[in-house]
Amino acid sequence: MQPLFSDALATVIARVPKKLQSPKIGIVCGSGLSGLADKMREKVIVPYEDLKGFGKSTVSGHLSALAFGLLGDGEGVPVVAMLGRVSSMINPIIPVHITYADILCPLN
Numbered sequence: 465m466q467p468l469f470s471d472a473l474a475t476v477i478a479r480v481p482k483k484l485q486s487p488k489i490g491i492v493c494g495s496g497l498s499g500l501a502d503k504m505r506e507k508v509i510v511p512y513e514d515l516k517g518f519g520k521s522t523v524s525g526h527l528s529a530l531a532f533g534l535l536g537d538g539e540g541v542p543v544v545a546m547l548g549r550v551s552s553m554i555n556p557i558i559p560v561h562i563t564y565a566d567i568l569c570p571l572n
Contacts, residue, residue, distance in 0.1 A: 486565075
């Protein structure tokens with residue numbers, strides 16, 4: 465694993481409860497889905513600025529954070545949502561790399 469990903473993963477492990485560290489779905493939220501995190505249960509927000517090399521959202525009004533939590537009925541499904549896009553093409557894959565999400569959903 466590249467050092468950048470290693471540092472970001474260490475930050476996630478330190479802040480996110482174990483049951484949320486392996487999300488089934490990674491969601492890259494466009495402006496219309498910025499409220500998705502409000503629907504999560506047991507939500508943990510990790511600001512992009514705390515993830516080495518991640519950068520900041522270039523879109524005004526975006527939160528610039530990863531939101532980890534549970535969505536759905538019953539016990540819920542662990543997910544991570546990227547709240548705010550960044551200009552680098554590599555950044556949309558970071559939620560998958562640092563959380564090992566099974567599915568990535570890039571939405572605009």
